[in-house]
Structure formats: C-alpha cells, structure tokens
Amino acid sequence: TKSSDSNAKKVYGAVVTGLITHSYTNLSDDYQFDGWIKGNGNTLTSTNTTYSYNITEATTVYACFTRKYAITFGVNGHGSISSKVGSETISSGAKVLGGSRIILTATPEENYHIEGWYKDEACTQSLNNGTNTSYTISSLEENTTVYVKFAENTYTVTITNDGNGTTTPSGNQTVGQVTGIEINVTPNDNYGFVNWDITEGTGSFASDKTDAENKVYPTSNATIQAHFHSTLTYALTVIAGEHIASVKGSTDPITLGESYNISAIPVTGYTFKSWSALPAENASFGNASEA
Numbered sequence: 094t095k096s097s098d099s100n101a102k103k104v105y106g107a108v109v110t111g112l113i114t115h116s117y118t119n120l121s122d123d124y125q126f127d128g129w130i131k132g133n134g135n136t137l138t139s140t141n142t143t144y145s146y147n148i149t150e151a152t153t154v155y156a157c158f159t160r161k162y163a164i165t166f167g168v169n170g171h172g173s174i175s176s177k178v179g180s181e182t183i184s185s186g187a188k189v190l191g192g193s194r195i196i197l198t199a200t201p202e203e204n205y206h207i208e209g210w211y212k213d214e215a216c217t218q219s220l221n222n223g224t225n226t227s228y229t230i231s232s233l234e235e236n237t238t239v240y241v242k243f244a245e246n247t248y249t250v251t252i253t254n255d256g257n258g259t260t261t262p263s264g265n266q267t268v269g270q271v272t273g274i275e276i277n278v279t280p281n282d283n284y285g286f287v288n289w290d291i292t293e294g295t296g297s298f299a300s301d302k303t304d305a306e307n308k309v310y311p312t313s314n315a316t317i318q319a320h321f322h323s324t325l326t327y328a329l330t331v332i333a334g335e336h337i338a339s340v341k342g343s344t345d346p347i348t349l350g351e352s353y354n355i356s357a358i359p360v361t362g363y364t365f366k367s368w369s370a371l372p373a374e375n376a377s378f379g380n381a382s383e384a
Contacts, residue, residue: 124158125190131155161188163236164195169216170208170243172201195230199241204270208244216242245269248311250296252276257284257321273299273310278319287320331355 128140131154138144144154166185168174176183176197189195199207210222220239222228228239250268252260258280268274278286288302294315299308309317359365 123161127157127159130157160191162191162233163188166197166239168241171205172199172243174199174241189233191233193233195233196227197239198227201243204246205243206246208242211240212238214240216240245271249314250311251316254319257281260319268311273308275308278305280321283323283325284321285324287322290318292316292318
C-alpha cells in the first residue's frame, strides 16, 4: 500500500509527451522499498528500482515503502533464546518488516526453568506469558524488546535429627537444586555424630554422609535426618554361675547400645541353662538360652 509518512516519495510528472523515468533513493534502513504506484490506486504498477512510462497527462506517482522495526531479545539467567520470522532465524537487533509474525523460543539450562517473559532487560515489566517455552508476536508494529528470565529449580528440604542433637538449620528450608544448602550438627552431651541420611525424596551431599559439616543438593522435596550415637562407655562383668566352669566376655569398655559376644562352658555333667542380668542392671540378650 502507499505509505503516508514522510518516507513515501510523491513524484509528480509534467504535462509533456514522451518517456519519463523515476528512480528512488532509500532514505534509511528502517524502510524497505516495495515498488511504484501510478495514480490514486493501491496496486503496485512496478517493483523495479526505476520506473519508466509514457506521460500524456498530469500524473502522480508514488514510491512505496514498508516500515521496518527492530526486534531485540535476550535472557536473564541460565538459558538461551532464539527467534524466527517464518522459517528464517534472526539475531537480536534485526530489523524486520512491519506486520511480520515473530516466534521466540526459550531453552533453560539443566536444573533451571522459565520464570517469565518481559518487555525489558531488567525483567520488571511482564509480558503476561507465564512460563511458556515460546512467545509469539503476531504482528510487529513497533520496535520491540523481549527478554526471558530463568530461575533455579527449588525444593522444600526438611532437616531433622533423631533427638540426640540439633541441626543448623532445622525444619523446612527452600533450597535451590544448584545452590544447595549448608548443614551442620551439634550433638547433645555424651553423644557423637554418626551420619546424615535422606529419609524421603532424593538428593546428594557435597561430601561423605559421615561429615557433620556438609552441603545437600536436592532433586525433589526431601527430608534429611542427622543420626547420633552415645559416647558413654560401661564395664561388662561376666560372672560364672553355679556349675559353670568358665565364662568369656569383653574386657574393653562397652559403648551404650552396642553388642558384644560372651560365652560359658558348663562343668562336666551339666548343660547350660540361660543368661541373666543382675537386678537393677540394664542389659538384654540376643538369645539368653544359648551358651
């Protein structure tokens, strides 16, 4: 169609008989030359850069242009963006014919997702496109900027313990899949740290699970538990009862909750009956009826 802005050249013929030729000079790269219109219609008479015709009367000739607009696009965060006009891939800053349909596609890096689409590089003016992987400009009518923002995947990590110490931090924490969270423990008196354990969900630790000062990287909502053990030790005295020739037991200090082997040999003519703990002693047997 005929352009109505100042970049449309209106060329006037003269009342002469003979051949007249018009040519155009593109005023800027913001415009594309489309062709020539002779008279007051809207149909291009020629698309050549020069236009010649025989003039027999006063004639109006238009050089017609289509406006181009710049499309600028980029990313905020970990990912990439591409843009196409039809089947043609274009770069950020390209000038595209007005009215063109442009499709922009975003691809987040692993462990990241699309947070949203924006009109500005700082990602403060939303385009209200949600977390869709693509954004479409149905008809480009002005210089346009599009940015996509990526965010790290996050999960809820619940940090607990078995009751014999404390953790730092504790309770529910929002944790990035890439950033992770630092964790540490403080055992109660007479207890030592054993290990960390992921009791629900999935994730990984920065170092061995037996390292009290550690870091965890979740890959889903997860529960992390710290385990402790008693550091108190006790003496175990094994006494031979009636008709027992000899007994064997540990002479080393015994840690609370750990197991030790003991044995008894009865006097000839007798068989072993059972083990028992003295009154007020706290002990249990795997099988009290076995020597």
